[in-house]
Amino acid sequence: GAGVSQTPSNKVTEKGKYVELRCDPISGHTALYWYRQSLGQGPEFLIYFQGTGAADDSGLPNDRFFAVRPEGSVSTLKIQRTERGDSAVYLCASSISGAKDTQYFGPGTRLTVL
Amino acid sequence: QKEVEQDPGPLSVPEGAIVSLNCTYSNSAFQYFMWYRQYSRKGPELLMYTYSSGNKEDGRFTAQVDKSSKYISLFIRDSQPSDSATYLCAIDSGGGADGLTFGKGTHLIIQP
Numbered sequence: 695g696a697g698v699s700q701t702p703s704n705k706v707t708e709k710g711k712y713v714e715l716r717c718d719p720i721s722g723h724t725a726l727y728w729y730r731q732s733l734g735q736g737p738e739f740l741i742y743f744q745g746t747g748a749a750d751d752s753g754l755p756n757d758r759f760f761a762v763r764p765e766g767s768v769s770t771l772k773i774q775r776t777e778r779g780d781s782a783v784y785l786c787a788s789s790i791s792g793a794k795d796t797q798y799f800g801p802g803t804r805l806t807v808l
Numbered sequence: 809q810k811e812v813e814q815d816p817g818p819l820s821v822p823e824g825a826i827v828s829l830n831c832t833y834s835n836s837a838f839q840y841f842m843w844y845r846q847y848s849r850k851g852p853e854l855l856m857y858t859y860s861s862g863n864k865e866d867g868r869f870t871a872q873v874d875k876s877s878k879y880i881s882l883f884i885r886d887s888q889p890s891d892s893a894t895y896l897c898a899i900d901s902g903g904g905a906d907g908l909t910f911g912k913g914t915h916l917i918i919q920p
Contacts, residue, residue, distance in 0.1 A: 698851070727907060734816065736896050737852065739907025753907060785851055794840060794859075794900065797908065799851035 696720070698800035700786050706806045707776055715771040715803045719788030726769050727797060728761055729785040737785050743769060744792055776807045811835055814897055814911025822919050827884040831897035831911045834878065838909075840900040841873050843882045845893045846913065852896055856882065887918045 699718045707713050719726050724745055729737035739753040743763045751761075758776075763769040773780055783802040789795035814831045821827055829843075840859045844852035856871035858864045864871045872881040880897055894913040901909075 729907070734912065736812075736814070736898075736910030736912050737908070739909070742907055750907065787851075796854055796857060799844075799853070801849075801851045804849075 698786055698788055698798055700800040700803050702803060703801065704804045706808065708808050709776060709778060711776050713773050713776060713805065715784050717769045717786030717800060719767065720798055723788035723790055725789040725792040725795065726763060727787040728771050729787065731783045731785055778807045781805055781807045811909050812897060812899055812911040815914055816912045818915040818917055820917040820919060821887060823887060823889060825887050827887050827916060829882040829895050829914050831880050832878055833899055837901050838899040841880050842898040843871055844896040844898055846896060847893045889918045889920050892916060892918045
């Protein structure tokens with residue numbers, strides 16, 4: 695079946711602008727994760743959804759970052775007042791039900807803030 | 809000290825060689841250990857998943873966990889040019905916070 699998909703694949707924006715990144719998880723997966731991967735680094739956890747609710751948002755770096763999953767499927771990561779330091783690949787992953795289950799990753803969205 | 813340490817490489821070996829990739833971790837609460845492979849401009853792909861000390865084998869890949877030393881390894885036998893990628897170790901506490909903690913990744917190059 696289809697894997698995790700993310701759109702757009704690339705996003706270039708200017709400092710101070712607002713961006714939205716979308717994730718479509720594998721059908722039937724209740725758990726959804728967002729990670730950020732900077733150049734030369736491993737993915738860094740941002741937020742975890744179980745169904746519609748954010749079960750753990752301890753990785754969000756500051757209040758400019760926000761994510762939603764209103765219907766328990768598609769999720770959107772929203773970044774306000776983007777800064778050059780936000781430039782990274784934003785990865786989404788999903789798993790069947792959460793803890794201890796295999797996380798399947800999407801291809802990521804490469805965000806560049808000029 | 810970061811929770812998971814991994815040498816970023818690059819590690820370059822000839823085709824057919826045995827490759828050894830390693831990570832150390834600091835938190836003894838970690839219970840689940842994974843190795844992901846990531847090709848350039850792609851998302852990570854799970855290779856191996858284990859939750860106990862000892863060895864787990866899958867084809868040319870063997871994952872080894874030593875909880876007493878907080879040390880995990882991935883061995884690749886008969887390495888192929890198609891194995892060239894970044895290998896990420898990932899660890900899960902299995903508790904309430906379900907995000908994985910990743911190492912930096914080791915960039916592996918298999919020379920034909």
